[in-house]
Amino acid sequence: MKLFPIRGGIHPDYRKEETSEEPIVTMPMPGALYIPLQQHIGVSADPLVKQGDRVLKGQLIAGNHLTMSVPQHAPTSGYVRAIAEITAPHPSGLPQTTIIIEPDGKEEWCTLPAPITDPFSTDPEIIRTRVAEAGVVGMGGAAFPSAVKLNLGLRYKLRILLINGAECEPYLTCDDRVMRERADAIIDGARIMAHALGVPRIVVAIEENKPQAIAIMTKAAAGVAEVVAVPVQYPMGSERHLTQAITGQETPARGLTADIGVVVHNVSTACAVHNAIRHGRPLISRVLTVSGHAVRNPKNVETLIGTQVAELIKFCGDFKEAPARLVNGGPMMGNPLPGLGVPVVKGMSGVLALAANEVNEGPEQPCIRCGSCVSICPLGLTPVELVAFVRRDLLDNAEKLGVRDCVSCGSCSWVCPARIPLVHYFNYAKGALNARDRERNKLERVKTMAEAHAERVAKAAMAKQQRAPKNTGASPPPPRGTNEPSAAEKITP
Amino acid sequence: MTTFTVAGKSGPFTHAPNSVQKTMNTVLLALLPAILFNAYLFGLPGIFLFAVTVLSCVVVEAACLLIGGRSVSATLIDGSAVLTGVLLAMSLPPWAPWWIGGLGAVFAIALAKHTYGGLGQNVFNPAMVARVALLISFPVAMTAWVTPHPLFSLHTPSLHEALLITFGTGTPDTVSSASALGLIKTELSRGVPVSEAMKQVPDLMDMAMGYRSGSLGETSAVLILLGGVFLLLRGVISWHIPVGVIGSLFLMASLFHAINPDRFTGGLFHITSGATFLGAFFIATDYVTSPVSNLGKLVFGIGCGILTWVIRTFAGYPEGMAFSVLLMNAMTLIIDQYTRPRVFGRTRSGEPLQHKEKNP
Numbered sequence: 001m002k003l004f005p006i007r008g009g010i011h012p013d014y015r016k017e018e019t020s021e022e023p024i025v026t027m028p029m030p031g032a033l034y035i036p037l038q039q040h041i042g043v044s045a046d047p048l049v050k051q052g053d054r055v056l057k058g059q060l061i062a063g064n065h066l067t068m069s070v071p072q073h074a075p076t077s078g079y080v081r082a083i084a085e086i087t088a089p090h091p092s093g094l095p096q097t098t099i100i101i102e103p104d105g106k107e108e109w110c111t112l113p114a115p116i117t118d119p120f121s122t123d124p125e126i127i128r129t130r131v132a133e134a135g136v137v138g139m140g141g142a143a144f145p146s147a148v149k150l151n152l153g154l155r156y157k158l159r160i161l162l163i164n165g166a167e168c169e170p171y172l173t174c175d176d177r178v179m180r181e182r183a184d185a186i187i188d189g190a191r192i193m194a195h196a197l198g199v200p201r202i203v204v205a206i207e208e209n210k211p212q213a214i215a216i217m218t219k220a221a222a223g224v225a226e227v228v229a230v231p232v233q234y235p236m237g238s239e240r241h242l243t244q245a246i247t248g249q250e251t252p253a254r255g256l257t258a259d260i261g262v263v264v265h266n267v268s269t270a271c272a273v274h275n276a277i278r279h280g281r282p283l284i285s286r287v288l289t290v291s292g293h294a295v296r297n298p299k300n301v302e303t304l305i306g307t308q309v310a311e312l313i314k315f316c317g318d319f320k321e322a323p324a325r326l327v328n329g330g331p332m333m334g335n336p337l338p339g340l341g342v343p344v345v346k347g348m349s350g351v352l353a354l355a356a357n358e359v360n361e362g363p364e365q366p367c368i369r370c371g372s373c374v375s376i377c378p379l380g381l382t383p384v385e386l387v388a389f390v391r392r393d394l395l396d397n398a399e400k401l402g403v404r405d406c407v408s409c410g411s412c413s414w415v416c417p418a419r420i421p422l423v424h425y426f427n428y429a430k431g432a433l434n435a436r437d438r439e440r441n442k443l444e445r446v447k448t449m450a451e452a453h454a455e456r457v458a459k460a461a462m463a464k465q466q467r468a469p470k471n472t473g474a475s476p477p478p479p480r481g482t483n484e485p486s487a488a489e490k491i492t493p
Numbered sequence: 494m495t496t497f498t499v500a501g502k503s504g505p506f507t508h509a510p511n512s513v514q515k516t517m518n519t520v521l522l523a524l525l526p527a528i529l530f531n532a533y534l535f536g537l538p539g540i541f542l543f544a545v546t547v548l549s550c551v552v553v554e555a556a557c558l559l560i561g562g563r564s565v566s567a568t569l570i571d572g573s574a575v576l577t578g579v580l581l582a583m584s585l586p587p588w589a590p591w592w593i594g595g596l597g598a599v600f601a602i603a604l605a606k607h608t609y610g611g612l613g614q615n616v617f618n619p620a621m622v623a624r625v626a627l628l629i630s631f632p633v634a635m636t637a638w639v640t641p642h643p644l645f646s647l648h649t650p651s652l653h654e655a656l657l658i659t660f661g662t663g664t665p666d667t668v669s670s671a672s673a674l675g676l677i678k679t680e681l682s683r684g685v686p687v688s689e690a691m692k693q694v695p696d697l698m699d700m701a702m703g704y705r706s707g708s709l710g711e712t713s714a715v716l717i718l719l720g721g722v723f724l725l726l727r728g729v730i731s732w733h734i735p736v737g738v739i740g741s742l743f744l745m746a747s748l749f750h751a752i753n754p755d756r757f758t759g760g761l762f763h764i765t766s767g768a769t770f771l772g773a774f775f776i777a778t779d780y781v782t783s784p785v786s787n788l789g790k791l792v793f794g795i796g797c798g799i800l801t802w803v804i805r806t807f808a809g810y811p812e813g814m815a816f817s818v819l820l821m822n823a824m825t826l827i828i829d830q831y832t833r834p835r836v837f838g839r840t841r842s843g844e845p846l847q848h849k850e851k852n853p
Binding site (some may be wrong): 010240405415417427 | 829
């Protein structure tokens, strides 16, 4: 198959050999499970159990009927010890409502929904509903509700379901192992998703540095999907770039890959969909990579959602030295872990305990305009100019030069010889611009409401005047002007 | 087990094994063969001037950092002052007196670099600002080219003579000679056609090998080229600026030489003489003062090449590399504005791409 080049990119030290030959091992039952109610992009789920309740494995414990929300299930049988605010694995480090389950060790399943034995002759709507009910999210790291993404076929003319097995982040090997060990489940899940989306063609893209996975997947996909080896070039696994490598087309800025007929799902997500449809099983565990030089025995671990990172580290032989950085995800796009007490969540593809020499941090120096960031930016941005604007808080200029198109892949920060944390600045700018937009929308809404109110008042006054014609001498009360602050104040909710 | 609190810095949590200092060191390494060859070629006075110039640059840098209240040790190790010193020294006449190097350091580091805010902030190439300022202020000292006096040969000055040349009475009149570019220019002004004047300059092979008069570092085209290729291979520079400079200079010169060989020197002569290679690989490629995008670099390089040819051919000065680099430095930010890459998913004008086969 003809591949298309993608712009820029980098070749970091991949260090996948630490775990790539480690088969997936299942972690023993931890002492307690912490299930945050928001592990996804969207709206938090509502708790459906209370303290002291007995829950069964796979039982729905939190959820609501909102589209952009994802339900949570009990990863094992046991008792609800508490529903409390616990620090979540989110860069903010803010606490979040979390259901704490004390396992009873019985692993007693609840009654699961019946498997869908012939998904390909089942109404796609039923498939999507089942995926939503199983709490499946994008497992590559973004944790976007998968069912919402499976709806795209309703609004877009889709050509390709692209299964992302690129795994371009250094260290991470969980997708590699899942592909090697669960290829049939991935292909089945992909076919089910293709049916739900109404897509005729499935392409599985894997970076060339995973030859075993490519071979195994090619065999499993024979006759139903194309397996493509893509060049090792970070960030090949970025949705837009992978789509470009396969189709040669660019996703429009601020748009979706669906705009050009492509939907991208991660390999582990395909696996989760297979489990939800064929076995009725909700997403209660995942495979993740525990690695970094500070960990004694790096591993690929299948662990229950809610397991504390501290227990995960202990399972991998504890630290052999104090880590310089604890990372949730890969070293390029991952987030710092707020601590060891946080639980494993659905979107967590790796836990890295990095030693100082791996992090390779250095003091920030002045920019020497070397232009490396410009030549490697996979989006064609000019980070050197953007950072100058963001530093002076000239957000409009930064926006004009496309700071919002930045996908935070981290290539520019990685390559910068002066060690300027470029992505950090851009994340700040994106956040500030979004906040400004929200503020602007709010003001806009207040203004519209104030105007509507003023109009109503004026109309009422006029009506009153018409009904009382004898009071001709006095002028009617002036309608409240839209600029009058008191009007706005009163209406503001 | 201890608990960790981690500062909330965004990723990445890994970094390329590079740094500003490593980049500067690589450039210095690339210049080393040419420096050693020229030390050999021009003997002790050349070595003295080189040492004085580099040392002065470091001292002036330290003084500027002190005055600016910045950390001297942390900034001095970035190596940029040493590199500026080396490049400046390489553009001076080898037997120039010590104060040329010292004053040059003040022009380069204090005036051209620190008045703008230090490393990364200067608009003009510091070494070239110094060279041009010196050339205009002290035209005699700055054009006193000497024929090679190799170390260990009979002609090489003794330690005593060398000390006198650099720190004392200066260059004896008898040894100075014109550079090839200067000679052609002088002869042309006397009405001697290029074809005649060319007979007096060393043949092109000697010129390329460096066995001729010229500034400290610019004489050995081959060794400079070698260093340039090393920088290209190490990824310190990209091909855009060198190819732009040398290519456009060669094309302009060849074209006009073909039209009128008596008035215009040929392309090969232009690229092997003067500071062409040093300029193309080491001066014009200065990160701080050249554009950031590849297209911008190409435009910048072509501009330097054409201007160099124009100045060499029509202006009062025989060599135009320093002037053309400075002129193009002034254009850098404008070039940057017009040569930004197209953003992914957008048209050149910045609008999101439209796809015809849109949603039903």
